[in-house]
Amino acid sequence: MKIAVLSGKGGTGKTLVSVNLAAVAKTATYIDCDVEEPNGYLFFKPKNTQKQPVAVKIPKWNAELCNGCRECVEFCKFNALAYIKDKLFIFDEVCHSCGGCSLLCPQKALTEENKVIGNIEKGSSDGVTVHTGILNIGEVSGIPIIKLLLSNNPTQKEDWTLIDCPPGSACSVMESIQGADYCVLVAEPTLFGVHNLQMVYELVQLLDVPYGVVINKSIDSENPAETFCRDKKIKILSRIPFDHILAELNSNGEIAVRTDETYRAMFSDLLKTIQKEVHSETIAHSER
Template sequence: MKIAVLSGKGGTGKTLVSVNLAAAAGQAVYADCDVEEPNGELFFKSKKLKSEAVKIKIPQVDVNKCNGCRACVDFCKFNALAYIKNRVFVFEELCHSCGACMLLCTQQAITEREKNIGQIEYGQSNGVAVCTGIMNVGEASGVPIIKQLLAKINQYDNGDKFIDCPPGSACTAMESIKDADYCVLVAESTVFGLHNLKMIYKLVSFFSKKFGVILNKYDKTIDNPIEKFCQQKDIKILGRIPYDEKIAQINTAGLILVRTATEYEIMFKQLLQTITKEIKNETAIDS
């Protein structure tokens, strides 16, 4: 199973949930797709860490061969090319590396060069294969890194795969959930948390993904707008993580709850069982 964990913003508890679900599974794969600020590895502290570069192809123009026809400029829907003062300019930040400009050029004036935009690190942590995408500072898009990262985790066969998605609902989040079998939406029990939940609720609904919600920093003594929203939309609440100072202390120390305290090991194993049961039920309904 591929289980994607999302949140409407950073700091909601997405990494807390995905790291501990992977640890609770024992034999599993954890993929940190939050390539701008990955932090899952801070908890897993993997051994035998290796890395591989992520590169994209960027067009380059031979001005001596270019006849100024502008076919490449007119075709590019991302405005990554412009014809200025008798030559074609390439705006790398806008380029999506589709290669169409090179194919269109009748003069063979356009070739491609490789550009390093980041890397993937991977290692092992007590049975969990940990894979992390890291984007170089200043790059425009982390999508190519996420694509390579998800291809990497497909090479592993040691259990379920937990995808720690980027926060929000931008292109990187979309790429992260494309092949997911189930999505876990993590939300804080506040009015602002409800706003963020609605954002990713629309995202997973658009992709027709099966999903459920986990309430983080839950306080049963306070009126909870997210519970009301889930009831109205008939959304499954998978679990509630309590507002607990001990959780904050363990998490701040860079430790994994499941590997540190028995009560949290039990809590996340029960949560994983609930998610697994929900996926099986959804699969049975679809078949």
């Protein structure tokens, strides 16, 4: 079962929810797709970590073979190439690694070479396999790392896979929730929180992935996030209280379910609720 945890902004509690769900599931795979600032490993402190570099293909120009026909420049839809004064300019950060230019070149003057943009680290933490995507500073897009993270981990129906998504609702988030069975939208109970919830709510609807909301830093009184979910008929899976103990555990880099009985019970319930939701969604889908 592949569960993606996302939110419209950073600091809402994606990592709190995904880390604790993975830890409470006992055997699980946790994938940190927030490659610009991965932080799940700070809680899991994985052991026996292995590192795998992630590279993209960038064209390489051979000046001696080039006859200046510019077919590559005309072809590139991303405008990553320019041909000026008998020299080809290649803009690595604009290139999308489609490989078209090197396929097309009639002179075979373009080949592809690897450019490392980051790493994937894999380790273990008490039954949880922890995968962390790390994008090198200065690189434009972490999507190739997210793609590799997810393709390295094909879904096994019985196993739990928790995907900690990047914040927001842009391409990297879309990539992270591709193939997810269910999306958990983490939201704060504030007006600002609702604005961000609206963004991811629209995204999961657009991509037609079943979803439910977890309200973090929840307060007992009526709040904008509760109202939003009620109006839109969105299922609230859990309410994580605005609690000093939890904040302290979290800021000390501890996993709440591994140290606190109350939170162990709470996240265990949340996991069961999600399991039920996925199950009923699967049935509903097959009946559609």
